[in-house]
Amino acid sequence: MGIKSGVSLYSLQDEYMNKRMTLAEIIAFLDEHDVEGFEILPDQMLHDTPHPSKETLADWDCIMSKAQVKPVCADVFLNTNLYNNRELTQKECLDLLIEEIKLASRLGFKLIRLVSMVPSFVIEPLLLYAEKYDVAFALEIHAGMSFDIPETKAFIDEMKRVNSPYCGLVIDTGIFCDRIPRVFNEFNKQVLGVNPAIIDYFNAFFDQGLDGSQAFDEAHQLKPELAAMAEPKDMPYIMLADGYENTPLSVLEDVFPYIKHFHFKLWEMTDEGEEYSIDYRKILTYLHEHGYDGYVATEYEGNRWILPGHPMVEKEQVIAHQKLIKSIITELEGATSNV
Incomplete structure (x- = not known):
């Protein structure tokens, strides 16, 4: 119970893309640093999703059989502009998301993140499949596509109307920046x-x-x-x-019961052990005081701003961020941290 630490494997995409680490090595790296949960972009690290081969699934099963870290969230996309001459029909949108729910269930995830701007019409028909496969779905509230965007408002209104434990929100803390990275x-x-x-x-x-x-x-x-x-x-x-927002935490009050997961954005850990742009002590204190029971997952995006000639520091940044998060959780909730 309580706040738990996690890592999005998106944070280690350069390590994976440039073949410095395999998926198995990334999972072992998380276990080495006592990370509790992880999220993955299946179409980034599992070939041919949402219909991976038997070999890919067998490899996944082997990795998971050795892992201590738990699969928490699968990040999926709905490309409504898949064709250049039309948008996807409602049925096409639903069919794609149903397949993502089925895959998440097969992989052991209980939550899929819907990327921002997914239309609200998917909610009610998806609930049948979410309940059947015991996989919730949650819209990401992301900087630049936050609470004031009409599409986001429409999703939240419909989410509240159906009021199902299988439909909610993922909050990206890029909406809580105190400084530009x-x-x-x-x-x-x-x-x-x-x-x-x-x-x-x-x-x-x-x-x-x-x-x-x-x-x-x-x-x-x-x-x-x-x-x-x-x-x-x-x-x-x-x-x-314009995409780094400085929004008060009070914006979460109205939707707090629907929050399923957090992306804890990371651009730069300083030598003092703090994230340069976001006050995570303030955010974690807020979550603790409001009784949040779920994962907060490091999502490192400073990798895209590494200066030429400088080394990639994905692993180092993730470890430092996890140390910060877990030390604050320990202080607030008395959890055990071995980082």
Whole structure:
């Protein structure tokens, strides 16, 4: 019971993609560091999902038979734009998600994460299969696609209407940033040549307790002072910087009973043992005080902002983040941490 630590294998994607670690070695790495649960993107690390071969499933079974870490969440996608001339029909959407539920059950997961913007019409018809296979589904609330987005609101309204234990939310803590990730700023400044004045412009909003949404007007156009500085080479930074949100934790009050899982975003662990952009002591204290009973999974995304010539530090960052999380959980709940 209580808050449990986890790791999304997305955090170690470079290790896997560049064949420095196999899936079996990644799971062994989590066990070595006493991680309690893990989540996976099946189509990233299991070939031919949602219909993997018998050989792939046999390999999975072998890995799981030796593992202590528990399969917790399978991250799935619904590509409604699969075809370039039309969107998927409702039946096609449902058929794809039903197959994902079946696979999650076969792999031992009790939860699938639906990527942000999945339409609300899938909820009621999916419940029959979620109950049959004992696999819940939950929409990810992600920065840039958070609570104020119409599609998110529609999903939450329908989720509340059906009020099923098999339908809920996954909260990504990228909506709770106190600062823009330093690694993101440095990569854009040093590698992509973004105007430092624009980076300072966005940082200043966070210094005031705000976020990058303040750089845009109601029509989501650049405010005049930013438009005067911006060149075409700066636009990718500007559009991404808007995706680090500084939202109060109170936004969770209305939906807290529906929260199934957390992505604990990680961009940079500092030498002081803290995450640079997010106050995880504050978040974990909030979850503890509200009686959260579930997993909080490290999701490292600083790997995409590693400067040229610098080593990849996925494993080191994950270990440091897990140490931070588990030390705070121990302090709050008296849990045993062996990290």
